[in-house]
Amino acid sequence: MKNTALAPDRKEARxxxxxxxxxxxxxKKVLYEKKSTFQKIEIIxxxxxxxxxxxDGLVQTTERDEFFYHEMLVHPALACLPRPExxxxxxxxxxxxxxxxxxxxxxxxxxxxxxxxxIRACEKYFPWLDxxxxxxxxxxxxxxxxxxxxxxxxxxxxxxxxSSDPVGPSAILHARDFYLKLKKVLKPGGLIVAQAGSQLxxxxxxxxxxxxxxxxxxxxxxxxxPVPTYxxxxxCYTFLSDRIDPLKIKKLRIPDGxxxxxxxxxxxxxARPAFFQQALKNRK
Numbered sequence: 001m002k003n004t005a006l007a008p009d010r011k012e013a014r015x016x017x018x019x020x021x022x023x024x025x026x027x028k029k030v031l032y033e034k035k036s037t038f039q040k041i042e043i044i045x046x047x048x049x050x051x052x053x054x055x056d057g058l059v060q061t062t063e064r065d066e067f068f069y070h071e072m073l074v075h076p077a078l079a080c081l082p083r084p085e086x087x088x089x090x091x092x093x094x095x096x097x098x099x100x101x102x103x104x105x106x107x108x109x110x111x112x113x114x115x116x117x118x119i120r121a122c123e124k125y126f127p128w129l130d131x132x133x134x135x136x137x138x139x140x141x142x143x144x145x146x147x148x149x150x151x152x153x154x155x156x157x158x159x160x161x162x163s164s165d166p167v168g169p170s171a172i173l174h175a176r177d178f179y180l181k182l183k184k185v186l187k188p189g190g191l192i193v194a195q196a197g198s199q200l201x202x203x204x205x206x207x208x209x210x211x212x213x214x215x216x217x218x219x220x221x222x223x224x225x226p227v228p229t230y231x232x233x234x235x236c237y238t239f240l241s242d243r244i245d246p247l248k249i250k251k252l253r254i255p256d257g258x259x260x261x262x263x264x265x266x267x268x269x270x271a272r273p274a275f276f277q278q279a280l281k282n283r284k
Contacts, residue, residue, distance in 0.1 A: 006030065006042060013044050013052065015059050015231075023059065023229065025052055031125055036117035043125050049229065051125050053094055055118070055164065061094045061126070065228045069195075070096035071261040072225035073237060076269065077158050077193040078104045079252035079261075080244050084157045086110075088185070090145035092162030093118035095129025101160070102135050103255040112141045112148045146178060155187045161194035176212045179240075183216065191241035192217075198231045199224055203279055206236060210280045218242045222280070223269040225260075239270075246270065 006013055006027065013025040025046045032043035042054040050063030061069070074097055078084050085107040089097050093113035101109045111133075113119055119140070122129045132138055141148060145163070159182055182192055197205055206222065213220040217240045227235045239246055247270060252263055272280075 006033070006044070013042070013046075013054065015054070015057060023231075025049065032121050034117060034121070036115050038115045041117055041121055043121060053122065053126070058164070059229050061096060062229050063126075066094075066096050067259045068225060069227045069230070069235065070100050071258055072269065073097055073162060073193060073195055074100035074160060075254065075258065075261040076223060076237070076239060076246060076266055077160065077191055079254050079266070080191065080246055080249050081157055082253070086154060086156045088112065088154075088156045088159045090148070090159070090161045090163065092160070094122045094126055095132050097160055097162045098132040098138060099128045102132055102137060104253070106137060108137050108139065110139050110141060110154075112143055112145050114142070114144050116142045146181070149181050149185050152185060155185055157187050157190045159186060159190070159192045161192070163195065176216070179213065179216060189243045191239065191244050193240070194238045196222065196236040196238050199234045199236050199276060200232045202236070203276070206276070207279050209238070213238065213240060219245045221246060221270055222272065222276070224272075225265075225269055
């Protein structure tokens, strides 16, 4: 699979999702382009989607549709917790997840991002990050997420993993050892949510992950939501806990002013299509 953002003539931005499919953006203006120690960072302006962030040629966020992803990553977890005081976010350098976490009455939220250049670029071109980091409850750590959880002495009510796709360099953040370490820094009664990739394109990875997560947590559920500019348009997340089953929560604590997430969406998001349900059964 070849991924590239800016075409040679710089009139198009492209993400090749498979050898025969892709997503294309017309480039109104190139706002940012830099190769960091870890990845290639590009931000373009598009007439419909506004500013679009690419990392190594993969779409990470757009101004137009980011709320689908960030609301569904954060609120299904925090809306289930009566008092989410300490929240850890691993990844998410664009700041959308942190912004959504701070809509809840948390005491402290850590944003752990490995790439300082992503933070710098997004602070300039996605103002919500700068505003979120200005909140006294927010703490930024420029660190590898895997290393951070091995060294921290903190314990968290909620851990949110906003990593890249479950392939390539980010595959370690989708592996069994990583989740074992996450569980060690989770308070009793806490929960973990993580983005898990495309429902269709990463089906094999979901099968593999389901096998070890169901052994590791008493509650291990996949849920889905649309993200128009992500591959195939339907995205998967995992909900993990030893005490909280989202399907048994009678009343959610939902902040005001959300664009997508509500009680009805919450319940519907845990419904699984037949092909996905069968794939997970095959891994028991």
